[in-house]
Amino acid sequence: MCDYSLHAVASRPAEVGETIVTTTFRGTSTRGFASAADPSVAVCLLPGTELAFADDVRYDNRWIWTRTINSRVGKFGKIDPHIPDRHHDAIEFPDGKYVLVTQLVEGQRATVLQLPVTHPVTEREHKAQIIADRQPTITHLPIG
Numbered sequence: 758m759c760d761y762s763l764h765a766v767a768s769r770p771a772e773v774g775e776t777i778v779t780t781t782f783r784g785t786s787t788r789g790f791a792s793a794a795d796p797s798v799a800v801c802l803l804p805g806t807e808l809a810f811a812d813d814v815r816y817d818n819r820w821i822w823t824r825t826i827n828s829r830v831g832k833f834g835k836i837d838p839h840i841p842d843r844h845h846d847a848i849e850f851p852d853g854k855y856v857l858v859t860q861l862v863e864g865q866r867a868t869v870l871q872l873p874v875t876h877p878v879t880e881r882e883h884k885a886q887i888i889a890d891r892q893p894t895i896t897h898l899p900i901g
Contacts, residue, residue, distance in 0.1 A: 768799040771806060771869045779861040788859045789846070793866065802833040805873030808848065815862040823862055826850050830870075833858075 766782045766789075777790040777800045790800045802808075807830070814826040831848035836855055838845050846858040 766799045767797065768801050771800050771802050771872065773869055773872055775800075775869050777808075777867050777869065779858075779863050779865045779867075781863055787844070788861055788863060790858070790867070802846075802869075803873050803875065804834045806833040807831075807870040808833065808867040809870050811866040811868075814848070814850070814856065815865065816856045816860040817862060818860060826852075826854065826856065828852070 766785065769792075771777065771790075776793045778793050778796065779788055780791045780796055781788045782791070782799060783797065790802065792798055792800055810829045810831070813829060814831065815823045816826070817823045828850045831850045834847055834849050834855070835845045836847045836857070837843065844857050844859045847855040848858060848861070849855050
């Protein structure tokens, strides 16, 4: 998903194996992910998407100093979704810490390792019913 402040930016879903880059999109003050091949298009991630960064992840609070997370892997997710008009897109790291995507330092490269499995609820329920229907039924025949 792309954060609320990127709704005016062209976007597309992420693809497994592609390289994405952190960037600030023109006309916004929001950072996000873009394709390395086309930096003007936001690459939207689904919660649960796993990323591998080329280097330890750097972030800032728009101050002079940057900080580093001693990790190169993370999982995309949302924080505080119940609070409107605020950034929610974040990366969760193995130590349990979160960093908002908009705080990631520009120019960092990441590879999309895995997308989450998504099935509509009705499809899951349908598959569960098919499995239940395949269960053998035992019929007792009268003896004698």
